Amino acid sequence: xxxxxxxxxxxxxxxxxxxxxxxxxxxxxxxxxxxxxxxxxxxxxxxxxxxxxxxxxxxxxxxxxxxxxxxxxxxxxxxxxxxxxxxxxxxxxxxxxxxxxxxxxxxxxxxxxxxxxxxxxxxxxxxxxxxxxxxxxxxxxxxxxxxxxxxxxxxxxxxxxxxxxxxxxxxxxxxxxxxxxxxxxxxxxxxxxxxxxxxxxxxxxxxxxxxxxxxxxxx
Amino acid sequence: xxxxxxxxxxxxxxxxxxxxxxxxxxxxxxxxxxxxxxxxxxxxxxxxxxxxxxxxxxxxxxxxxxxxxxxxxxxxxxxxxxxxxxxxxxxxxxxxxxxxxxxxxxxxxxxxxxxxxxxxxxxxxxxxxxxxxxxxxxxxxxxxxxxxxxxxxxxxxxxxxxxxxxxxxxxxxxxxxxxxxxxxxxxxxxxxxxxxxxxxxxxxxxxxxxxxxxxxxxx
Numbered sequence: 130x131x132x133x134x135x136x137x138x139x140x141x142x143x144x145x146x147x148x149x150x151x152x153x154x155x156x157x158x159x160x161x162x163x164x165x166x167x168x169x170x171x172x173x174x175x176x177x178x179x180x181x182x183x184x185x186x187x188x189x190x191x192x193x194x195x196x197x198x199x200x201x202x203x204x205x206x207x208x209x210x211x212x213x214x215x216x217x218x219x220x221x222x223x224x225x226x227x228x229x230x231x232x233x234x235x236x237x238x239x240x241x242x243x244x245x246x247x248x249x250x251x252x253x254x255x256x257x258x259x260x261x262x263x264x265x266x267x268x269x270x271x272x273x274x275x276x277x278x279x280x281x282x283x284x285x286x287x288x289x290x291x292x293x294x295x296x297x298x299x300x301x302x303x304x305x306x307x308x309x310x311x312x313x314x315x316x317x318x319x320x321x322x323x324x325x326x327x328x329x330x331x332x333x334x335x336x337x338x339x340x341x342x343x344x345x346x347x348x
Numbered sequence: 349x350x351x352x353x354x355x356x357x358x359x360x361x362x363x364x365x366x367x368x369x370x371x372x373x374x375x376x377x378x379x380x381x382x383x384x385x386x387x388x389x390x391x392x393x394x395x396x397x398x399x400x401x402x403x404x405x406x407x408x409x410x411x412x413x414x415x416x417x418x419x420x421x422x423x424x425x426x427x428x429x430x431x432x433x434x435x436x437x438x439x440x441x442x443x444x445x446x447x448x449x450x451x452x453x454x455x456x457x458x459x460x461x462x463x464x465x466x467x468x469x470x471x472x473x474x475x476x477x478x479x480x481x482x483x484x485x486x487x488x489x490x491x492x493x494x495x496x497x498x499x500x501x502x503x504x505x506x507x508x509x510x511x512x513x514x515x516x517x518x519x520x521x522x523x524x525x526x527x528x529x530x531x532x533x534x535x536x537x538x539x540x541x542x543x544x545x546x547x548x549x550x551x552x553x554x555x556x557x558x559x560x561x562x563x564x565x566x567x
Contacts, residue, residue, distance in 0.1 A: 251469045
């Protein structure tokens with residue numbers, strides 16, 4: 130598959146814009162563990178994940194991390210080009226969690242096109258809204274509902290009661306136990322899975338990192 | 349002052365687009381306390397604050413609120429038109445904190461123009477990035493640094509030591525006491541002031557709502 134099949138608004142570009150992107154497009158293979166973007170220091174450009182996995186997180190002064198979201202195949206990474214919008218006033222770190230192949234559209238090239246093309250600007254808007262929504266979800270769950278704590282506590286209790294790290298339990302059951310909704314529990318469990326805390330499989334939740342789960346519970 | 353002097357990309361619109369907005373523009377006066385936008389129920393449109401003050405907040409199932417940001421004269425409110433972007437997957441409430449005069453561009457009209465106009469789409473992008481940044485700031489401060497708690501605790505202690513609610517203390521001093529930066533403390537104090545917890549004046553911080561401050565400290 131080539132870049133034009135990955136970039137959703139390719140057909141909305143004029144010939145000149147297509148040529149500009151094609152000429153400046155960089156393909157890069159990066160190894161697992163590579164820091165792709167480091168706060169305000171970098172303004173690499175728009176990244177399109179061809180294959181692999183990226184993690185976007187924020188880092189406190191004390192070195193604590195919070196994962197904001199992950200990007201998978203065909204996802205577009207906007208915050209690695211945060212310099213193109215002066216109103217983005219926060220810094221994130223982006224790291225390859227797997228060996229990853231990327232296309233990079235240099236920031237200045239993307240900006241030239243976005244300034245002129247309504248479809249590209251609107252596509253960028255949807256990207257930002259989507260990441261904004263991820264962050265709002267995370268904030269609501271953690272700040273208010275302490276849902277991360279409550280799910281961690283519940284799973285640790287179950288594990289202690291059953292004497293095993295392999296829990297045969299549905300998301301629905303967890304939701305009922307802690308007064309939430311199945312969809313919400315599923316999303317939080319997937320977040321835990323992404324963090325390497327649990328492994329999800331059909332009708333089963335396996336606790337992989339008991340210590341990590343305890344840290345969340347006791348935070 | 350008329351609408352075109354308030355709307356930053358007015359000059360970038362073509363005649364047809366200007367007419368479309370002018371024809372559909374609604375001017376509304378609303379009283380303090382009015383809910384201007386209520387989560388997914390509404391999709392009023394883009395609001396431009398002519399004069400007054402709006403507060404955007406999220407509401408938990410238990411009825412707790414967190415203020416995300418405020419809008420003042422000449423500010424544009426995007427999330428009241430969240431239906432125009434399918435990727436906005438969260439809900440906010442917007443309330444008039446003072447008697448407010450608004451211009452409203454109906455959501456469907458704004459969408460028609462944004463779809464065609466790169467300047468309007470890019471302006472919308474900057475608006476969203478700006479609100480996204482507000483939320484990131486809030487999340488970082490509250491989740492990690494518990495800066496709200498630490499500032500509240502410090503001010504309450506000082507007040508108790510000095511035997512007065514009128515503290516003669518600089519933001520710099522507070523920053524030094526709790527290991528932060530002056531700019532960060534100033535921003536948090538302004539947030540407190542917006543919430544009616546303190547009043548800021550030259551070289552002085554007055555605690556207005558001791559109970560509210562204690563609630564933050566003990567949260």
